[in-house]
Amino acid sequence: MDIKSLQDRFQEKVDAEIKIEPRDWMPDDYRKTLIRQISQHAHSEIVGMLPEGNWITRAPSLRRKLGLLAKVQDEAGHGLYLYSACETLGVERDDLFQQLNSGKAKYSSIFNYPTVTWADIGTVGWLVDGAAIMNQVPLCRCSYGPYARAMVRVCKEESFHQRQGFEILLTLSKGTEDQKAMLQDAVNRWWWPALMMFGPNDADSPHTARSMNWKIKRFTNDELRQKFVDVCVAQAEILNVTLPDPDLKFNEETGHYDFGAIDWDEFWAVVKGNGPCNKQRLVARNKAHDEGAWVREAAIAFAEKKKQREMAVAS
Amino acid sequence: MKNNWPLWEVFIRSRQGLNHKHVGSLHAADADMAIENARDVYTRRSEGVSIWVVPSEQITASNPDQKDELFDPAEDKVYRHPTFYDLPDGITHM
Secondary structure (H helix, E strand, O other): OOHHHHHHHHHHHHHOOOOEOOOOOOOHHHHHHHHHHHHHHHHHHHHHHHHHHOOHHHOOOHHHHHHHHHHHHHHHHHHHHHHHHHHOOOOOHHHHHHHHHOOOOOOOHHHHOOOOOHHHHHHHHHHHHHHHHHHHHHHHHOOEHHHHHHHHHHHHHHHHHHHHHHHHHHHHHOOOHHHHHHHHHHHHHHHHHHHHOOOOOHHHOOOHHHHHHOOOOOOOHHHHHHHHHHHHHHHHHHHOOOOOOOOOEEEOOOOEEEOOOOOHHHHHHHHHHHOOOHHHHHHHHHHHHHHOHHHHHHHHHHHHHHHHHHHHHHO | OOOOOOEEEEEEEOOOOOOEEEEEEEEOOOHHHHHHHHHHHHOOOOOOOEEEEEEHHHOOOOOHHHHHHHHHHHOOOHHHOHHHOOOOOOOOOO
8 A cells, every 4th residue: 555545544543533553554753753752751750750759758747748659659650651652652661761861852841940848849739730631631532542541541640649739738828927938939930830831832833733633632732721721720719829920810702811921931941951950850860770770680680590490490 | 781671561450350451561570570560550549459461572463454354254244143133023031
């Protein structure tokens, strides 16, 4: 079959909402786009453990520590589901790690911001996981089967993350003046980076149309960002915090909240490696990987020895 | 250094009485470690009562290009279904 007919047949399946599975024919660019997107997503889960792991030993109570530990463990799990989905496209896990550790691969820029107070952990749960959920729920309907199935798992687990974050903030919001100030300070610092998580404005996002045509993406960056802003306003009121945007106001005509311009210079600076923690994150990743090398090698050696022993017994 | 542990496919029985179902894959040095890792990766919230792990390279899959020759022959065999057979009105227990 010629390439044009294969492409047509592929697009007909996608249009008919028939999932594409690993061994099905797919255009090279579809495969490449998915490998890039799924691996970046996996890397984000893995790097995402770092800013939160930072607070596990300092969580203010056992209840908080249990929640945070379970959440960080989930992030590791989510990374593994996603790497596994990515490998169905014909890439190897070691190559993906190599791309992350060398700094060649990108991950969500949000994790290049520091978690300086306990309120940051709550805010990460509320805003960062909230934005992630907004992005991830439509991915459960992605045209590529293994990615969609991984996302169903991720989304089921993610809602606990957001709620544990919100509960932390709710507690602070009913606390002392210092605690309330700490809460407001964290929201001030995380609000804009959270809005940047949805990516560039639609006009500056050249691949959006193609990804939507392939049903990898279901909504544009700006559509998802708007949904996120709309739901956050009421939640901020419950927490008694101000969202740091003087232009934020309800628009009777559109039925949505208008909001101020995003500082895209900051966004691109962080993407290009100049955020507050980019270097620190990569150093931590590489350290964990390098220091774990002997474990990986020992496990292989042990498995090999066991196999030899079993063969000796059998013969 | 490249040192990929082999890839394993993971199947979980979610509760007694149901089939094991494919849930994903993971890397592990051997079968025992694959079971332990599958426990941590795929059953953190009581999703399973039993785990199978199979080396991915041991799985033989049908080729999607052969879908028609494999599965089309079943499509025109409507007489394999109960609704193909005409019965009089009023008949019960059948």
